[in-house]
Amino acid sequence: MDDRSPSGRAPGCGSLRCGLALLLHFCNVSMMSQRACLSLTMVAMVNGTGPQGPPNTSTPEPLDDIKNPVYNWSPQTQGVILSSVTYGMLLTQVPVGYLSGIYPVKNMVGSALLLSSLLSLLLPLAAGAGESAAIACRVAQGLSQGTMLVAQHTVWTKWAPPSERGRLTSLSLSGLMLGPSLALCVTGLICQSLGWPMVFYIFGAGGCALSLCWFLLFHDDPKGHPCISPGEKELIASSLVEQVGSAGKSVPIRAVLKSLPVWAISLGCFAFSWTNHIMFLYLPTFISSKLHVNNGLLSALPHLCCWLLGILAGHVSDGFLSRKMLSLLAVRKLFTALGLLLPAVFVVGLLYLGPGFHGTVTCLTLASATLGFCVTGIMINPLDIAPRYYGFLKGVTVLIGMTGGLISSTLAGIILNQDPEAAWSTIFLLMAAVNVSSLLFYLVFAAADVQAWAQEKQLTRL
Structure with missing residues (x-):
C-alpha cells in the first residue's frame, strides 16, 4: 500500500522515513545536550571564591563533597576546555564529508554518537585527572560529534524523495536546536539536586541508548530495511531513480572550488553560524547585563522557538513545492532570506528599544528563532546542486560556517572586554552587516539545479 496521503503530497506520519527522521532528531538532541551542558556545569565545577592554585592544576577542595568536586581552573583554562570541542569538530568536517559518500552512514553516525x-x-573522571585530560576528552568528543554532524546528511540522499526533503531534513536537524534548550532547562536543576557529575552521566547514558536504537533501526538503503512497506520502498526508489551515489568516484575539487553556487551556500553558512554562535554563547550574558536576570528557561526560550520554527519551515517549503506555488530555487532563496535577514532586523531593533523587559525578550527570541528558516534554505541547498557529493559539500560548507562562528565568538569576547557598555551595539551591527552581505551574494549566485560537474555525464571528463 502507498504510504502517501490521498493528495499525494505529504508523507504518511507513520512512514518509516518519518520515523527515522524522528530518531535522528533525538540523536541530535542528545549530541547537542552533551556539547552544551559543560558551559553551565562549569559554574559548579570551578571554585570561583577559593584561592587560585598554580597554573595547570585542578585540585578539588578538601572539604567539598566527594560527589560534587570543585576545581581550581583559571578563566583562561576554562575557556580552553569550553572551546576544545569546537576544534575537534573542525578537524572532521571535510574528511568525514568525503568518507560519508563511501562508507556506511549507519556505522559512522552510530559509532560517533x-x-x-x-x-x-568519562568526563567527570577526566576532570579529576586534570585539565589536560579534560581538554583531551572534549577534543575527542568534538571529533565524534563532528563526524555525526556531517555524516548524517548523507542519509537523505537515499531516504528522502525530493518533494519531502524539506520536512524530513528540518525534522532531523531541528534536534540541533532543541538540544541546547534541553541543556539550559535541566542542567541547573540536576547540578543542584544530584551534583554536576550526574549531568554528564545522564546525557551520556541517554546517548548510549539512542546509539543502540540507531544500530537496530537504521539501514543505509531503504531496499534492505526489513520493516519498510512495499509502497514506501517503491515511492522512494522511483523518486530517486535518476540519482547516482558518489561511492568509488573522485570528487571534482577544482570544479567545486570554482562553483559560485557552492560559495553562495558557504557564505550563507558563514553568516548563519556567525549569528548562531553569538545568540547561543552570549545570549545569557546579554540578558543578565541588560535585564539583570539570570534565568535558564528564559535563555532556552529562543532556542525552543527556533526548534519549532525550523520544523514548521520544512512543512511550508515542501507545501510550496508540491502545490507548484514557487520554484525550488525561489523556495531556497526565500527561506534563506528569511533566516538571515530577519535576525539582523530584530537584533538592530534591540538597539532602539528601551530597557523594557517584554520588548527585549521578544526581539531576542525572534532573532534566534528566525534562524530556523535557514534549515530549508542554505542548509539543504547542497543536496539540490550535487546530490552525489552531498556529504563532501556539507563538510566544506559546515567547516566554513564553523569558521564564522569561531570568528564571531572571539570578536564578541574582545569587544565586550574593551567596552562593555557600548559593546552590544557593535556586536549586533556587525552581525547584521555579515548577514546582509552574505545574503546578497547568495541571492545573486545561488542555484537549485544539479550542476554540470555533479552530473553523471561529466564524471569521466572530470
Whole structure:
C-alpha cells in the first residue's frame, strides 16, 4: 500500500522515513545536550571564591563533597576546555564529508554518537585527572560529534524523495536546536539536586541508548530495511531513480572550488553560524547585563522557538513545492532570506528599544528563532546542486560556517572586554552587516539545479 496521503503530497506520519527522521532528531538532541551542558556545569565545577592554585592544576577542595568536586581552573583554562570541542569538530568536517559518500552512514553516525556518549560518561573522571585530560576528552568528543554532524546528511540522499526533503531534513536537524534548550532547562536543576557529575552521566547514558536504537533501526538503503512497506520502498526508489551515489568516484575539487553556487551556500553558512554562535554563547550574558536576570528557561526560550520554527519551515517549503506555488530555487532563496535577514532586523531593533523587559525578550527570541528558516534554505541547498557529493559539500560548507562562528565568538569576547557598555551595539551591527552581505551574494549566485560537474555525464571528463 502507498504510504502517501490521498493528495499525494505529504508523507504518511507513520512512514518509516518519518520515523527515522524522528530518531535522528533525538540523536541530535542528545549530541547537542552533551556539547552544551559543560558551559553551565562549569559554574559548579570551578571554585570561583577559593584561592587560585598554580597554573595547570585542578585540585578539588578538601572539604567539598566527594560527589560534587570543585576545581581550581583559571578563566583562561576554562575557556580552553569550553572551546576544545569546537576544534575537534573542525578537524572532521571535510574528511568525514568525503568518507560519508563511501562508507556506511549507519556505522559512522552510530559509532560517533556512541563514542561521544561514552566520553560524556568519562568526563567527570577526566576532570579529576586534570585539565589536560579534560581538554583531551572534549577534543575527542568534538571529533565524534563532528563526524555525526556531517555524516548524517548523507542519509537523505537515499531516504528522502525530493518533494519531502524539506520536512524530513528540518525534522532531523531541528534536534540541533532543541538540544541546547534541553541543556539550559535541566542542567541547573540536576547540578543542584544530584551534583554536576550526574549531568554528564545522564546525557551520556541517554546517548548510549539512542546509539543502540540507531544500530537496530537504521539501514543505509531503504531496499534492505526489513520493516519498510512495499509502497514506501517503491515511492522512494522511483523518486530517486535518476540519482547516482558518489561511492568509488573522485570528487571534482577544482570544479567545486570554482562553483559560485557552492560559495553562495558557504557564505550563507558563514553568516548563519556567525549569528548562531553569538545568540547561543552570549545570549545569557546579554540578558543578565541588560535585564539583570539570570534565568535558564528564559535563555532556552529562543532556542525552543527556533526548534519549532525550523520544523514548521520544512512543512511550508515542501507545501510550496508540491502545490507548484514557487520554484525550488525561489523556495531556497526565500527561506534563506528569511533566516538571515530577519535576525539582523530584530537584533538592530534591540538597539532602539528601551530597557523594557517584554520588548527585549521578544526581539531576542525572534532573532534566534528566525534562524530556523535557514534549515530549508542554505542548509539543504547542497543536496539540490550535487546530490552525489552531498556529504563532501556539507563538510566544506559546515567547516566554513564553523569558521564564522569561531570568528564571531572571539570578536564578541574582545569587544565586550574593551567596552562593555557600548559593546552590544557593535556586536549586533556587525552581525547584521555579515548577514546582509552574505545574503546578497547568495541571492545573486545561488542555484537549485544539479550542476554540470555533479552530473553523471561529466564524471569521466572530470
